[in-house]
Amino acid sequence: DIVMTQSPDSLTVSLGERATISCKSSRSLFYSSNNKNYLAWYQQKPGQPPKLLIYWASTREAGVPDRFSGSGSGTDFTLTINSLQAEDVAVYYCHQYFAIPPITFGQGTRLEIK
Amino acid sequence: VQLVESGGGVVQPGRSLRLSCAASGFNFTNFTMHWVRQAPGKGLEWVAVISGDDKIKYYADSVRGRLTISRETPKNTLSLQMIGLRPADTAVYYCARGGPSSSDHPLAWYFDLWGRGTLVTVSS
Numbered sequence: 001d002i003v004m005t006q007s008p009d010s011l012t013v014s015l016g017e018r019a020t021i022s023c024k025s026s027r028s029l030f031y032s033s034n035n036k037n038y039l040a041w042y043q044q045k046p047g048q049p050p051k052l053l054i055y056w057a058s059t060r061e062a063g064v065p066d067r068f069s070g071s072g073s074g075t076d077f078t079l080t081i082n083s084l085q086a087e088d089v090a091v092y093y094c095h096q097y098f099a100i101p102p103i104t105f106g107q108g109t110r111l112e113i114k
Numbered sequence: 115v116q117l118v119e120s121g122g123g124v125v126q127p128g129r130s131l132r133l134s135c136a137a138s139g140f141n142f143t144n145f146t147m148h149w150v151r152q153a154p155g156k157g158l159e160w161v162a163v164i165s166g167d168d169k170i171k172y173y174a175d176s177v178r179g180r181l182t183i184s185r186e187t188p189k190n191t192l193s194l195q196m197i198g199l200r201p202a203d204t205a206v207y208y209c210a211r212g213g214p215s216s217s218d219h220p221l222a223w224y225f226d227l228w229g230r231g232t233l234v235t236v237s238s
Contacts, residue, residue: 034218040224040225042158042225044158048230049208049228049229049230049231050158050208050225050228051228052225055224055226056224061226093158095224095225097222097223097224100163100172100221100222101160101163101172101173101174102160102172102174102175103148104160105157105159105160106157107157108157108158
C-alpha cells in the first residue's frame with residue numbers, strides 16, 4: 001500500500017499570510033505514459049464532506065480560489081494557500097489515486113488562524 | 115448534480131445495515147463510484163469502489179468479506195451492504211464520484227463530487 005504522510009499535523013497562520021502543507025508518498029505517483037502525478041488535495045470544514053481543491057497535483061478545480069495552488073512531483077507534494085482567509089480554516093487531506101486498491105489519504109492537516 | 119446518502123443509524127455489533135446513495139444530475143452509468151468513511155474525529159478511509167459497468171469491485175482489507183458495494187443503474191443508486199458490523203465500523207459514510215468510464219484509467223481518478231454522508235454507529 002502507498003502510505004501518504006502529511007506535515008505538519010496542525011498549522012496556525014495569520015490572516016493574509018501563506019500556509020504550506022506537505023504531503024509525501026511512499027512510492028512515486030508519477031505515471032510517465034501521460035506525464036501526470038496521481039495526487040489530489042481536499043478541504044474539509046467541520047460538519048461538511050471533503051471538497052476537491054486540486055487534482056493531478058497542480059490542476060485547480062473549477063471555482064476554487066486561485067490563492068490555492070498545488071505543486072510537486074514523484075513523491076513530494078505541496079499545497080500552498082496564499083493570503084489566508086478566515087474561511088480557509090479546515091482540515092486538508094492529500095489523496096493518492098495512483099495505485100488502487102487501496103486508495104489512500106494522508107492523515108490530514110488542521111489549519112487554524114492565529 | 116448531487117449525491118445523497120441514506121440508511122445510516124445505530125446498530126448492534128454483528129448486525130447488518132444497507133446504505134444507499136442516490137445520484138442525480140449526471141449520467142450515473144458513466145462513472146466509477148466509491149464509498150469513503152470517516153470515524154468520529156478521524157481522517158478519511160477509502161472503503162470500496164465499483165466501475166461504471168459494474169464489472170470491477172475493490173475493497174479495503176478492513177472491510178473485505180463483510181461489506182459489498184453494488185449499483186442499480188435504472189435507479190441511479192449506489193449501495194453498500196454491511197454485515198457482521200463491528201464498533202470499528204462506526205463512521206460517517208460518504209459516497210463519492212470517481213473517474214469517467216471513458217478515461218484510460220477510470221479507477222485511478224480523484225473524487226470530484228461527494229455526498230453529505232450518513233452516520234453509522236455500531237454499539238450495544
